[in-house]
Amino acid sequence: SAQSCAVLLDKEKYSTVAANTNCTNYERGSAYLGQAGVNFGNFLKEGATDNLTKTLGIKKLSSPTDYTTGNRGYLTNALCLIGANTFTSSSRCPGASPRTGTNGEIEISLFANIADLIYLSYGVLDNDSNGTISDSESKEFAELNTVGITTSGMGTGLSAYNNNFEVVIGTSHFIANSDLTKCDPYDGNYTDNASSNTPCAVRVLALGTEITEIRPIYKLDDMIDITAGGELNTRVSMLSELTMISTALDSDFDSLGIGSENSIRKQLTFGLSKVDNGAKDNYPTANEACIGVLLFDVMFLLVKNAADNSTTSSELKSENLISTNDLLTAVDSTLSLLPAGASDVIEALPMNSARIVYASSSGYTDSYEEAESSLYEAMKNTRSLGIEDSVTGDGKVTFRELTCVSEN
Structure with missing residues (x-):
C-alpha cells in the first residue's frame, strides 16, 4: 500500500520500495535517491560536503555517458522514472514515459539532477x-593545444580590415572608410568597402540623430586549433551531458517557482560550486580570473558570437562582434582600435565593440562556415566546446568552468 511504501522509506528500505511498482513514482524515485546516497542522514555526517566522492559513493566513470557505474545507476533509474522530458526522451532512458509532473516528482528530479551533476x-x-x-x-x-597562443596576439592572424569601420547611427548601419568620409549603407555584407563620396556626417544630418557607435572591422586570417585537431570526443560528450543535466535542473527549479536569486536554490546548488564556478578562481580570493581559462579565451572570445550560413542580414548586425575590452585584454593587446592619424573627432566617438570578418578561399566572408578550410575547422572545433557565457552559481556548467575546477 501507499502507506507501507512511505513507512519503508522512513525505515530506509530503499531497495524494497524501488522494486515495488505499486509504490508511487515519487516514492520509488525517492528510494532510488536513497540508494544513491542522496539522503539527509548521509549529508548530515561530519565532513560529508568536504568529500562528495565518499558521500555519494562516486566511482570512476569510463566516459561521461557511463550511466550505470556505481551509484550513478540509481540516479539514472530515478531520472528515467521522474526526470524531465530531457531525460525520459533520451537514449539514456529507452522506453521511459514522461513524468506526470507533480511537484513531488519534480522535487525528487531536482535532487537527482544535482547529484548527477556532482557524480x-x-x-x-x-x-x-x-x-x-x-x-x-x-x-x-581540459588539456588544449595552447602552444604558441598568448594574449598579445600570438596564435591568431587578426589585423585591421582595410581600416574600415561599421558606423551605427540610431538603428541604421553603415560601412565607412578610415576617416568616415565614405559612408555606405550596410546591405548584408560587412566585407564591402565604402565607395560613395557621402560622408558619415551627411548621413547623420539626413537621419537627424548622432552616431551611436563606431566599430573597427578586423580580419581573421588564421588561428591555432586549440583542440589539437578535433580530439574532442570525451570533452564534447562531457559538455553534452552537463548541458542536458543543467537544462533539466534549470527547468525543475523554474517549475517549482524557485528563481535564480532564491536562497533555497543557492543552498541546494552549493555542492556544485566547485564546478559551477563562473570560470573564476574563487580560492583563495573570490572572483579572481582563472588562470586555466586565459589562453582558452583567446580563441573562445573570437568564435563565440560567430555568424554562420543560416544568419540573416538583420541578425548579422549583432553577430561577429567582440567587446573592445575583451579584444584588447584577452585576445590581442597589441591591436590598435583606430588607424594611425585618426582625428580627435573620431577618437571621441563611442566605441564598445569590434567586428570580425573571416578569410575565405575567395577573399573574406561574414560566415565562419565559409571561411578557409583550416580556419573553419579551428573555429568549428573550438565552438564545439560550448559558446555559452559562464555564470557563477547558475546551475549550469560550461567547459570554461571545467578548466577552472582545480582553482576552486
Missing part, C-alpha cells in the same frame, strides 16, 4: 576517486 563531474575528473579534483586531473581533462 558526473567527479566521476570523470577525479581519476583516483579521492574526493579532490587536483590541478593535474583538471588539466589532463
Whole structure:
C-alpha cells in the first residue's frame, strides 16, 4: 500500500520500495535517491560536503555517458522514472514515459539532477576517486593545444580590415572608410568597402540623430586549433551531458517557482560550486580570473558570437562582434582600435565593440562556415566546446568552468 511504501522509506528500505511498482513514482524515485546516497542522514555526517566522492559513493566513470557505474545507476533509474522530458526522451532512458509532473516528482528530479551533476563531474575528473579534483586531473581533462597562443596576439592572424569601420547611427548601419568620409549603407555584407563620396556626417544630418557607435572591422586570417585537431570526443560528450543535466535542473527549479536569486536554490546548488564556478578562481580570493581559462579565451572570445550560413542580414548586425575590452585584454593587446592619424573627432566617438570578418578561399566572408578550410575547422572545433557565457552559481556548467575546477 501507499502507506507501507512511505513507512519503508522512513525505515530506509530503499531497495524494497524501488522494486515495488505499486509504490508511487515519487516514492520509488525517492528510494532510488536513497540508494544513491542522496539522503539527509548521509549529508548530515561530519565532513560529508568536504568529500562528495565518499558521500555519494562516486566511482570512476569510463566516459561521461557511463550511466550505470556505481551509484550513478540509481540516479539514472530515478531520472528515467521522474526526470524531465530531457531525460525520459533520451537514449539514456529507452522506453521511459514522461513524468506526470507533480511537484513531488519534480522535487525528487531536482535532487537527482544535482547529484548527477556532482557524480558526473567527479566521476570523470577525479581519476583516483579521492574526493579532490587536483590541478593535474583538471588539466589532463581540459588539456588544449595552447602552444604558441598568448594574449598579445600570438596564435591568431587578426589585423585591421582595410581600416574600415561599421558606423551605427540610431538603428541604421553603415560601412565607412578610415576617416568616415565614405559612408555606405550596410546591405548584408560587412566585407564591402565604402565607395560613395557621402560622408558619415551627411548621413547623420539626413537621419537627424548622432552616431551611436563606431566599430573597427578586423580580419581573421588564421588561428591555432586549440583542440589539437578535433580530439574532442570525451570533452564534447562531457559538455553534452552537463548541458542536458543543467537544462533539466534549470527547468525543475523554474517549475517549482524557485528563481535564480532564491536562497533555497543557492543552498541546494552549493555542492556544485566547485564546478559551477563562473570560470573564476574563487580560492583563495573570490572572483579572481582563472588562470586555466586565459589562453582558452583567446580563441573562445573570437568564435563565440560567430555568424554562420543560416544568419540573416538583420541578425548579422549583432553577430561577429567582440567587446573592445575583451579584444584588447584577452585576445590581442597589441591591436590598435583606430588607424594611425585618426582625428580627435573620431577618437571621441563611442566605441564598445569590434567586428570580425573571416578569410575565405575567395577573399573574406561574414560566415565562419565559409571561411578557409583550416580556419573553419579551428573555429568549428573550438565552438564545439560550448559558446555559452559562464555564470557563477547558475546551475549550469560550461567547459570554461571545467578548466577552472582545480582553482576552486
